[in-house]
Amino acid sequence: MHDNRLRTIIPDDLPAVITRYLAAHRVHDTATAVTTFTDDATVTDDGNTYQGGTAIERWLDRSATEFTYTVQLTNVHQTDTAHYIATHHLEGDFPGGTIDLHYRFTLRGDLIEHLAIEP
Numbered sequence: 001m002h003d004n005r006l007r008t009i010i011p012d013d014l015p016a017v018i019t020r021y022l023a024a025h026r027v028h029d030t031a032t033a034v035t036t037f038t039d040d041a042t043v044t045d046d047g048n049t050y051q052g053g054t055a056i057e058r059w060l061d062r063s064a065t066e067f068t069y070t071v072q073l074t075n076v077h078q079t080d081t082a083h084y085i086a087t088h089h090l091e092g093d094f095p096g097g098t099i100d101l102h103y104r105f106t107l108r109g110d111l112i113e114h115l116a117i118e119p
Contacts, residue, residue: 006077006085014076017112018084018105026071028064030057038111045117067094075101082107 017036024032034057037043043059044049052060069092072101073081078087099119106114 004079006079009076009078011073011086012074013078014084014086015107015110017107019112020087021112021115022103024074025060025064030060031066033060036112037115038108038113041082041111041113041115043115043117045115066090069094 003089004058009088016023021033021036024036024090025028028096037056039053040051041053041056045057045059045063048059050056072087072089075085075087079085084105084107086105088101088103089098090101093097101117101119104114104116104118105112
């Protein structure tokens with residue numbers, strides 16, 4: 001049943017691929033993080049879209065070194081079996097110093113097809 005209603009879930013209920021991506025991203029493990037995406041995946045972050053493994057890998061490398069920050073998972077939602085939102089609270093040396101970001105995942109099979117990161 002796909003009713004497309006946003007449901008709060010616990011982090012343990014996230015699909016393994018999302019958990020693997022979040023863990024790798026948190027410790028700046030680009031090599032592992034990039035393996036969680038489909039070959040034709042897209043990432044939208046900070047008004048830019050990155051498509052394909054090479055572009056996503058460059059984005060991951062840049063985002064891992066651009067600022068120093070802490071990340072705390074504060075909320076997890078599921079719309080259906082392919083759509084999840086993980087909300088993170090970030091604090092660091094970026095402009096503004098704190099922000100809550102919504103990581104909106106779209107899955108295809110066991111991989112991430114699209115990730116949009118937005119306030």
